[in-house]
Amino acid sequence: MRALRVDRPHSVALTEEPAPGPGSDELLVRPRAVGLCGTDLELIDGAVDPAYVRYPLVLGHEWSGVLADGTAVVGEGIVPCRACAACERGATNLCATYDELGFTRPGAAADELAVPARLVHRLAPGVDLAEAALVEPMAxxxxxxxxxxxxxxxxxxxxxxxxxxxxxxxxxxxxxxxxxxxxxxxxxxxxxxxxxxxxxxxxxxxxxxxxxxxxxxxxxxxxxxxxxxxxxxxxxxxxxxxxxxxxxxxxxxxxxxxxxxxxxxxSFAYTSEVWREAVHLLNTGEVAPGFVITHRFPLAEARRALAVLRGCNGPRGKVLLTLP
Ligand SMILES: [Zn+2]
Ligand SMILES: [Zn+2]
The missing domain is CATH 3.40.50.720 (NAD(P)-binding Rossmann-like Domain)
Incomplete structure (x- = not known):
């Protein structure tokens, strides 16, 4: 499969690599839309605090996608351990073991993605998959x-x-x-x-x-x-x-x-509770954040997408990578 990979700071490329074999508690997702943000640029530039990153990595912490049976989903990026004191009081953003898709484990800017099943949330019928990639920044x-x-x-x-x-x-x-x-x-x-x-x-x-x-x-x-x-x-x-x-x-x-x-x-990231709330707001139509999407590029044109993210003329909101 293709994956947008950062081997080390200042070295980003679309590469071919083996598809992930999902673990027993994981689901295999085909990402459809992946949001890029300033943090992705910081990951590429090596500007992220080393405590929150492990190279090499596959980018993509804002995403929507579909499961093998066609179900449309989004997923929390932070993978809480569920056993530490922070997790027990619901502060999953402060989990003692920091682990996040696109930072310390492979992200969604790839043809396939393995995600812990407990972090996957279903989208209501009719929710736009591009808009759904905004659940992460919304959360x-x-x-x-x-x-x-x-x-x-x-x-x-x-x-x-x-x-x-x-x-x-x-x-x-x-x-x-x-x-x-x-x-x-x-x-x-x-x-x-x-x-x-x-x-x-x-x-x-x-x-x-x-x-x-x-x-x-x-x-x-x-x-x-x-x-x-x-x-x-x-x-x-x-x-x-x-x-x-x-x-x-x-x-x-x-x-x-x-x-x-x-x-x-x-405020650091989001908790699982807030993530559920963000999905609910989107599923019920109480918020419609799609207005913020201004640029879409197929994954193959990731380099152009990153260039736009670094600077462009005209209005710029969310820059998305799209996958078939
Ligand atoms: Zn982001
Ligand atoms: Zn924890």
């Missing part, structure tokens, strides 16, 4: 928002106009906020921001203003983190969802954080 955002516990009527600012920022604006609507603004960098994203359901799109921090009840940082850059901290109102929450690359730091305005009574939250 990441949803877990962060759950942690930030937005209250109805809040004012929220999303810093970042990429896929995670767009999905954050979209999912925030579930909490009936009074206002959602998105602070971005690329004017070309305006249409996507509107499709996400945000009330306003601004391109500079001055215009974004301050006093927000919740600021979601989804850009993954030190400057964006400083902006996010500065935009929170007293008693506000700042949710950090963006990864900036291992070792990168941002200055923390100490007095403003203390005087502002701020809560600064990081």
């Amino acid at each position: 990441v955002v949803l877990r962060g928002l759950r942690r930030a516990a937005p209250e109805p009527g809040l004012r929220a600012l999303v810093v970042g106009d990429g896929t995670i920022g767009l999905l954050a604006a979209h999912l925030l609507r579930l909490w009936s906020p009074a206002e959602i603004r998105v602070l971005g960098r690329r004017p070309e994203q305006a249409g996507l921001v509107a499709a996400a359901g945000a009330d306003r799109f601004v391109l500079d921090a001055e215009e974004a203003g301050g006093g927000y009840d919740l600021v979601v940082e989804a850009a993954g850059a030190p400057e964006a983190v400083r902006t996010a901290l500065g935009a929170a109102g007293r008693g506000g929450r700042v949710l950090l969802l963006g990864l900036a690359g291992t070792g990168r730091t941002a200055a923390l305005p100490i007095d403003d954080t203390v005087n502002g009574d701020l809560t600064v939250l990081g």
Whole structure:
């Protein structure tokens, strides 16, 4: 089978390799859509914290696919051990043994994928398989928002106009906020921001203003983190969802954080519980994240897909690889 493989940092190629023989507790999936994201670029660039990666690897942690009998499915990427203290209290994202498809075990950018059966979720009839590949980033955002516990009527600012920022604006609507603004960098994203359901799109921090009840940082850059901290109102929450690359730091305005009574939250990945919720939201049609997909390439053109992900003109949301 074909697989999009990173042998070591800076060495990525579509290769031929033996198909996986599924273990007794695993299902064999034929991936149909695989989302690429900034983390995949960081894996290629060797910028991911070494504790969360094992080379060589096959990319692909955001996917949908079909089982041998034609059932359409998605699957959690994190493989929790189910025995450690974190797993026992439901914090499967913090499992003592970190193990994730596309990071420490083969991912879905391949013709076949073996997945532990307990991590596979069925899609409702009629759910679009391309849209379903967005369950993973949706679950990441949803877990962060759950942690930030937005209250109805809040004012929220999303810093970042990429896929995670767009999905954050979209999912925030579930909490009936009074206002959602998105602070971005690329004017070309305006249409996507509107499709996400945000009330306003601004391109500079001055215009974004301050006093927000919740600021979601989804850009993954030190400057964006400083902006996010500065935009929170007293008693506000700042949710950090963006990864900036291992070792990168941002200055923390100490007095403003203390005087502002701020809560600064990081959120890592998703729990199994939140994943179920994300699948449910998609299966019932309560959310329709498909608007975020702007580019699709067959697996054979993975190189072009990665180039678009690194930078392109025009609107850019999720870049997908598609498989027959
Ligand atoms: Zn991702
Ligand atoms: Zn565990």
